[in-house]
Amino acid sequence: FLLLLVCLACAFVLGLVIKHFKITFLHEAGAALLMGMGVGLALWAANTSGSVTEWVDFNEEIFFFLLLPPIIFESGFSLSTRDFFNNFGGICALAFGGTLISTAVIGLCVWIFGAIGLITYLPFLHSLVFGALVSATDPVTVLALFQELGVNIDLYSLVFGESVLNDAVAIVTYRALINFHQDGVSFVSLITAIAFFGYIFVGSVLVGTFFAVATTIFFKLIGGPLLASHTHIEASLVMIAPYCAYTAAESVSLSGIVAILFCGIVMAHYTRPNLSPESQKNTKEIFKTLATLAETFVFIYMGVAMFLENQAWKSIPFAIVALLACMGGRACNIFPLTKKINAWRSPGRQIPENHVHMLWICGLRGAIAFALASSTIRDLGVESGRVIRTATLMIIIFTVLTIGGACSYLVDRLDL
16 A cells, blocks of 8 residues: 555656656656556566565456546546537547447457467457457547647547547447357347447436436535535535446446446536535546546556566567557548548538547557456456456557657647
8 A cells, every 4th residue: 555655646746747847758647657567567576475466456346436436527527518519429429430340340350360370369259348448548648738738629529528438338338248248149149239238328328417417406406505605515415426326327237437427427517507616616626636546546557567467478469469450440430430520510610631630549548448458357257358458458558658658749740
């Protein structure tokens, strides 16, 4: 625990140094990842006893119930709903259509290359599961840079909105495919998987929306006058609502992540205006702080896990092919779908070519992909799970450090 606190503190200090000296090739997420890798390598080289390195063992409950909820909720709660809904059609096309196209392209690529013996072989359904989880994007670095440079608001909204909904779609696709895997492949199970996808997504959205609306009604009719002089209680109640949505969704076998995301989006639009000015400011800062702590920890953890978890190093060729497939899969969805979006839009609302190229570049991977990859050891078995986890971790490290580090140059190059 002490090691975790020291790493977190050092990561934040390093982030401040990076901002102060305006270092463009490294960012906070990349710095946390490198710090974790340094700690992991040092402990591995020191041949540290297992008791000291137990904290890197993946704990799904901590990850899914403690770390991911604040990250996902804050992304919804900090959303500019006006800009989000102005680009809602394009965001949905990229998030739903794009994720499914990417899943198919990546899954087929790794399966075909494995079948002909060039990389580690995964069964077809396992390959699709890998395609689904690694399609979850996390352009946190790009978005931070966009905010600093003040890039076009429509581009920011498309990248942010697509990444937020994309995570939800990737999670639900993963769960539907795992259900498919457990039931066996047949026409009936295919229909069941499609229905399961719709049930989880729609049901989770409804649960999240219900708690957000209930919270809004409470503050509008009761809480506002009653809590006007008790802003700490007001802020506390706002913090409880998303976790209620999360646990309620999980308790009925829906997706807590999807529920808490839409709870955040609806609360940002309806609940926040009914809070006192002080609570509006406090809740925004509190959720931002919790999300930053959780996200920084996740990147440190991923860096440490690279050396201290039992990796399948034989899957390096698999990871290289998968990385190329990720880039190809994103190209296969971004370029055709943006053409379709432009065909629907009026001339003044077209997505420019330089924005399209930046959308393609923004496909960094992060926390969601790693969490789902770690879950495959339980869902698909140790052999496939270890290959998937190692490959996913390598893809995350590469995209965060190289593509994320090059973003400042690319923004200038594309004249954004």
